[in-house]
Amino acid sequence: MFAIATQQEQYKTYVLSDETAQAQVEVVPERGGIVTRWKLQEHDILYLDAARFTNPELTVRGGIPILFPICGNLPDNTYTHNGQTYTLKQHGFARDLPWEVVEQGTQDSAHLSLQLTSNEQTRAVYPFDFLVNFTYKLQGNSLEIHQRFTNRSSEPMPFSTGLHPYFEVTDKSQLTLDIPGTEFYNQRSQSVDAYSGKFDFEQDEIDAAFRNVTRQSASATDLSRKLHLTVEYDSVYSTVVFWTVKGKDFYCLEPWTAPRNALNTGEHLTHLEPGATLEAIVKLSVTVL
Incomplete structure (x- = not known):
């Protein structure tokens, strides 16, 4: 049985439930x-x-932030388009702006659709008109995130997009990874390092x-x-980022459509x-072992 409820805390929160699977997802559109x-x-x-979540001046560290129209950061947070320089902060603006709920339902799944539309604030840093729609679909042990990006501009719209899920972990020494690659770009050392699975x-x-x-999957x-966690992603996602910080109870497995600075490098x-x-x-998807 599927259900959707709302609760008003600091922000209005939508609670999606699959009671049969004992699964629940909480979504905060305005954050x-x-x-x-x-x-x-x-x-x-x-x-x-x-x-951090309760402080609107800070970006959220946790949950599943949305990355758009860039993933990662740009040198000096700047890029150039048609001869004009723009400033765009790390991971873009989608994760900081309020989204609008446009649809919800409990037929075959608990699903909630949100949208983000370009406005004066976004055009000041990214001179394109767009409509982005996200649908969160909870069913059983899986959470599907369906995304639609529409260009409403009169010229081609360059962008990258991704997700930044933070997964809880209490003992990283007990964590094993399966990431489909034999080398990675090390952002800290600015080097390409070999990867042997650890x-x-x-x-x-x-x-x-x-x-x-x-x-098209990492686990x-x-x-x-x-x-056991599996992240599956469409072929448009070229990059998977693994990120964690010592002493923090999280790790991130992030599918990105392009690496950082793609808005400049292409x-x-x-x-x-x-x-x-x-x-x-x-x-x-999550399997309890």
Whole structure:
């Protein structure tokens, strides 16, 4: 049985439930359209820094932030389009703006659709008209995220997009990863490093971008919590980022359509023609071992 309820806390929160699977997802449209919680049986799947979440001046560290129209950061936070320089902060603006709920339903799944539309604020840093629609679909042990990006401009719209899910972990030494790549770009050392399937979690920070992934899924097994997580993504996603910080109870497996700075380099950048729409799906699944 599927259900959707709302609760008013600091922000209006939509609670999607699959009672048969004992699964629940919480979505906060006005805080960047973010999923803040995903629970399966007694397991909290996502990490959330509650203090940052309650401070609207700070970006959220936790849940599943939406990255658009860039992933990562730009040098000096700037790019040039048609001879004009624009400033765009890390991961873009979608995760900071309020989204509008446009549809919800409980037929065959609990699903909630949100949209973000260009406005004066976005055009000041990104001179394009767009409509972005996200539908969160909870069914069983899976959360599907259906995305539609429509270019309402009169010229091609360059962008990249991605998700930044924070997964809860209590003992990283019990974490095993399956990421489809043999090397990664190390953002901290600015080098390309070989990957043998393991990271040294004693490092202060790991920020590894696997470019040109060879498979449309990545996974992690948390032996201490007895959970197996799979992230599946469409072929438009060229990059998977693994990120974690020492002493913090999270790790991130992030599907990106392009690496950081693609708006300047053009690497894997999407150019959406006027009036065209790009659709993409990311599916997160959890198995209790």
